[in-house]
Amino acid sequence: MIQQPSSTAGVLMADISDLPDACLAYVFKFLGPTDRKQCSLVSHRWLEIEGQNRHRLSLNAQSNLITFVPSMFTRFDAVTKLSLKCDRRSLSINDESFVSISIRCVNLVRLKLRSCREITVLGMECFASNCSKLKKISIGSCSFGGNGINAVVQNCRFLEELSIKRLRGDSTEMVRSGVVCSSLKMISLKEMCNGQCFGPLISGSKNLKSFRVSRCSGDWDRILEIVANNAKGLVEMHLERLQVSDFGLELVSGCRNLEVLHLLKTPDCSNLGLVSIAERCSLLRKVHIDGWRTNRIDDLGLISVAKYCPNLQELVLISVSITCASLERLGTNCRKLERLALCGIEMIGDVEISCIAAKFSALRKLCIKSCPVSDHGIMVLAVGCPNLVKVKVRKCKGVSSDGVGLLQASRESLIVSLDAIVIENGYQNGSGCNDIVETNDNVGEVANAGGTSRQSMLLKARLGLVSGRCLFRRWLSFNSGSRNR
Known part of the structure; x- marks a missing residue:
């Protein structure tokens, strides 16, 4: 009774040790980071196999990281997705460490930088030239300015997604289109005071599919005109807390393939701009509107959405004046509407919920707040x-x-x-x-x-x-x- 479990365990261990390296690596792929770390301590063989098949790595990018770079990337020599994050109160890695990492990660396709303030334009140029296969890059709270972004767009010809948040540094340098003009599909800009400097890059990105701007100062109507004139295949537009007018929305309506529209806390936008988009962008599937209690978007705009956008599947309305007049039209014309959220709307009461229950036959998920x-x-x-x-x-x-x-x-x-x-x-x-x-x-x-x-x-x-x-x-x-x- 006592020897049987140990015998079974011995047979089991023998079976596992006979597994080929490829099978063991395939099993590791389904484990979380904690389980993979524990498995790497079983034997030298498991340590080596786990390291060779670790494709995603997240590091605390403090200044002392330079001492661990050679040994770390000797073990993890197949990393394709790298995240470097530093605490705001700590000293981050410098150009030397950053370039040393790039030499050992030439197959990198995704990079995330957070609060790496010691990296300069020179470090970005060396990194981009070594890691020219990058497809996605996300940068937040860094200090190399527009010149650092130029280093990326001039060297990474396969870049598809570019996300920038709180970029500091030279605010006068324009970001040029570079070699990414044919591959770039998504641009996201957040909390920037010089977001308009990306105008040349946006103008050259003919294949842009998604454009997201949030909490960026300045007038954005001119940039929306550039987007509408050049990115005819645009599918997603996300505008949040921006200085955008109905004229800018009318320009956006030229993107006939638009399917996703987020219009959040843009006080200068009214029914007029929403109607112009609804009339020309009939492929809309998802619409999120936060009226910010300005009462400039109401039943008139939403009735146009119901009339011209029969493919609507998801609708989120926050602080928008809506009544049964538009709800009935939405329920009658948008027969594919499956997800509906109504938040902070004083006019939504029992009568309006009864209207939803009677008209929205395809509705699957409802949120009321x-x-x-x-x-x-x-x-x-x-x-x-x-x-x-x-x-x-x-x-x-x-x-x-x-x-x-x-x-x-x-x-x-x-x-x-x-x-x-x-x-x-x-x-x-x-x-x-x-x-x-x-x-x-x-x-x-x-x-x-x-x-x-x-x-x-x-x-x-x-x-x-x-x-x-x-x-x-x-x-x-x-x-x-x-x-x-």
Whole structure:
């Protein structure tokens, strides 16, 4: 009885040791970073195989990293995705360390730099010349300015995605198109005071598919004109907290292939700009609008979206004046609309929810946040929206757990989330679930624990309640006995 497990373990270890290197490497690919580190300690062979097949590496890019570069990249000699992040209060790696890494990572295709303020233009030029196969680069809080970006676009002819955030340095240098003009597909600019210096690069990027600008100062209508005139195949446009007018949106409407539009907190945009885009961009699939309570976008603009965009699948409305007039048109004309989010809209009440339940037959996921909806409005969903699978309610004071429980009881297959409580199949479970519709175009999944785990949690809660009652009874009997004595 005692020797059998050890014999089985010996046979198992023998079988694993007979695995070819390629099979062992294939198994490592499905393990997380912690498990891979533990496996690398099993033997010298496993250490070598794990290192040779580690393609993704994230390093703390402090100044002392230079001492570990030779030994580290001798072991991890197949890295293709590298992340270098430094704390803002620490001294980051310099050009010497950066170039030393580039010599050992010539096959790099993805690079992420965060707060590497000691890297200069010279370091970027050497790195880009050594790692010319880069396809994606993300830069945040660095200090090499536009000249450092020019070094990348002049050497990395395969670059497809360029993300820049809080770039510091020379603010007068224009970023030229370089050799990436035919390969660049995505440009993302965030929190920059000199974002307009990317105009020449945008102008030369004829194959641009996605353009995202967030929290960048200055007038952006002229840049949108450059985008519309040159990137005719643009599919995604993300504009957030920008100085953009209806004239700029009218220019964007020239991109007839536009499918995704995010218009967030742009106070100068109104129904006029949204109507011009809806009339000419009939392929729109996802529309996110944050009106910022300016009341410049309302039913008029949304009725145009309903009229001219029949392929709409996802709609997110934040602080937008919307009533049943536009909801009815959206439900009638947009027969593919599956995901809807209504946030911070004072005009969304029980009547509007009833309209959604009656008209949105294809709706699968619904999010309601900070709206004057009551239990009566939520209960209407029990008989409407036949394809509905998930409902999320947040910060709606008129909706109680009792109303959500009645909705769940009437539609057992429906997953309902009320603030921090997820009610599914009759069980309540605390959860920090994601939004049904997120601002980055991804559809969040509501936390869905297995039935067994929910039952075990419920059982533990009941046992805790019973034990608490027993202790309370003992305390009462003890006190009463003391008084009698």
